[in-house]
Amino acid sequence: MSYFRITLHRSAIGLPERTRGVLAALGLRKRSQTVFHPVHPQFAGMIMKVKELVRVEEVDRPLSKKEVKAERTPEPGFYVERPAEGGRVGL
Amino acid sequence: MFGPFRITNPLSGGLLWKIPWRLSKFQKARQRRRLRAVDSVVETLHNALAKKGQTLESLERWKAEMPTEQEMLPKDKYTIFDRKEKRYRKGIHKLPKWTRVSQRVNPPGY
Numbered sequence: 001m002s003y004f005r006i007t008l009h010r011s012a013i014g015l016p017e018r019t020r021g022v023l024a025a026l027g028l029r030k031r032s033q034t035v036f037h038p039v040h041p042q043f044a045g046m047i048m049k050v051k052e053l054v055r056v057e058e059v060d061r062p063l064s065k066k067e068v069k070a071e072r073t074p075e076p077g078f079y080v081e082r083p084a085e086g087g088r089v090g091l
Numbered sequence: 092m093f094g095p096f097r098i099t100n101p102l103s104g105g106l107l108w109k110i111p112w113r114l115s116k117f118q119k120a121r122q123r124r125r126l127r128a129v130d131s132v133v134e135t136l137h138n139a140l141a142k143k144g145q146t147l148e149s150l151e152r153w154k155a156e157m158p159t160e161q162e163m164l165p166k167d168k169y170t171i172f173d174r175k176e177k178r179y180r181k182g183i184h185k186l187p188k189w190t191r192v193s194q195r196v197n198p199p200g201y
Binding site: 002004009010012014015039040041044045047048051052053054055056057058 | 143
């Protein structure tokens with residue numbers, strides 16, 4: 001089972017109600033939001049309607065919200081060698 | 092200086108056409124990039140559905156009727172047919188929402 005990974009790249013402000021309705025149906029509310037939908041002609045047709053606004057990839061499994069966030073979070077720039085005395089365990 | 096009686100070119104009765112009649116090279120480059128982005132979305136959909144042996148009417152029509160960015164003539168990338176215009180062509184940036192709509196084919200012969 002493969003999925004479409006759909007990211008809203010361009011805003012639909014000022015575009016017809018039909019176009020904004022398609023985005024709402026896909027579950028896209030704001031720019032650079034990512035949603036996953038199974039590869040199916042129904043979803044492909046919806047993507048065709050908004051192809052100028054989105055970026056699409058085909059992926060094997062849908063990522064959770066946390067995983068998508070982790071992808072675009074930059075490296076913190078440090079790592080914890082040893083937790084401080086009396087510090088929280090497991091950090 | 093300010094107020095309703097200020098002297099500016101449009102208010103002095105002169106026509107000031109502030110939207111350039113053609114795209115700059117940077118606008119053209121971005122236009123080509125947007126065209127290629129749409130091509131890649133269509134290609135992704137086509138490949139994904141082909142793997143499952145499924146088809147989509149609108150996708151097939153797009154593939155059959157619309158040229159890709161490489162196949163398009165520069166004339167069609169950057170200008171659009173207009174019957175009211177001299178020589179029947181105007182810059183594509185006169186098209187409302189031109190960065191977010193697909194406008195690829197023009198009447199044959201123009």
